[in-house]
Amino acid sequence: MADPVLLRLPFSHFCRKAEWGLTQAGVAYSTVDVGLFTLRDVRRVNPEGTVPVLRDGDRLVVGASNVLAWADARRVVGPALYPAPLRAEVRAWEAWADATIGPVARREAYRALIADPRLARGHGLPFWSRTPAARRIYLGVLKTLKARRFEAADSAAMPVIVAHIQAQLAGKPFLFGNEPTAADVATAAMLEPLVVSAPERGYARLPGWSDAVGLMGRVRPATTTRTASRKMRSLDWTRFITASKLTPIEAAPALRCECGVPDWTKA
Ligand SMILES: N[C@@H](CCC(=O)N[C@@H](CS)C(=O)NCC(=O)O)C(=O)O
Numbered sequence: 001m002a003d004p005v006l007l008r009l010p011f012s013h014f015c016r017k018a019e020w021g022l023t024q025a026g027v028a029y030s031t032v033d034v035g036l037f038t039l040r041d042v043r044r045v046n047p048e049g050t051v052p053v054l055r056d057g058d059r060l061v062v063g064a065s066n067v068l069a070w071a072d073a074r075r076v077v078g079p080a081l082y083p084a085p086l087r088a089e090v091r092a093w094e095a096w097a098d099a100t101i102g103p104v105a106r107r108e109a110y111r112a113l114i115a116d117p118r119l120a121r122g123h124g125l126p127f128w129s130r131t132p133a134a135r136r137i138y139l140g141v142l143k144t145l146k147a148r149r150f151e152a153a154d155s156a157a158m159p160v161i162v163a164h165i166q167a168q169l170a171g172k173p174f175l176f177g178n179e180p181t182a183a184d185v186a187t188a189a190m191l192e193p194l195v196v197s198a199p200e201r202g203y204a205r206l207p208g209w210s211d212a213v214g215l216m217g218r219v220r221p222a223t224t225t226r227t228a229s230r231k232m233r234s235l236d237w238t239r240f241i242t243a244s245k246l247t248p249i250e251a252a253p254a255l256r257c258e259c260g261v262p263d264w265t266k267a
Helices: 013-025 036-044 066-073 086-114 117-123 132-144 147-169 182-195 209-219 233-248
Strands: 005-008 032-034 052-056 059-062
Touching: 005 013, 005 066, 013 052, 013 066, 013 086, 013 182, 032 086, 036 052, 036 233, 052 066, 059 066, 059 233, 066 086, 066 182, 086 117, 086 147, 086 182, 132 147, 147 209, 182 209
Parallel strands: 005 032
Antiparallel strands: 005 052, 052 059
């Protein structure tokens, strides 16, 4: 049977989380990319309109957490993403990372991009997004995210988040011991957009920042990149749409990263 196919937006941190989980579990997969300007088409497959979506034959797995659970159940190598004795703690930490680190890191990363669009290179974004003209787009994203109202809260939250990670690590290589779990995967993926922006936003000086970056370095598989892969073709859409009709979509956590700015994708 053909490898499962992950529908992704290459720089999306939820897609990164899904890929890192698949890789940790040693599950072979391929990727197909949707672009920012075609993101709205994902609704044909997933009513939530978000990626990642994994297609395994005629079945879809929607949402990064569901992909991790799916990968863990098919694990070929490596440590469990949700080890039985730690399952509740790992799930709780993962949910915290998605809901708390994710939105702050996204808003801060976009604020840094407005200050210096050249940082887009570090996110693996295309050339046009590194030019001053791209500021208008980053501003659009921040407006969609209603980021202005979170400005003070975000800069207060990030030191607390980093201190929380540092305290949980307490010198261990991973959050819950010597092996990475879904908690580490989620934490690292949610924080990743902030890495290139940390100096600009002043977080690189935080006492726990190097611990958080070290964790990311240990968790992030070298084989996954934010570089574009093959684009979705009409046959891919047909296959995903067919699978979506056969799969009762499991409820994904009511969380979304609105990197698909309405102006571009929902107009
Ligand atoms: N609950 C989903 C959320 C995924 C998500 O928000 N993905 C973003 C990309 S990072 C997306 O597709 N956004 C499209 C939109 O909001 O229109 C998960 O955990 O995977």
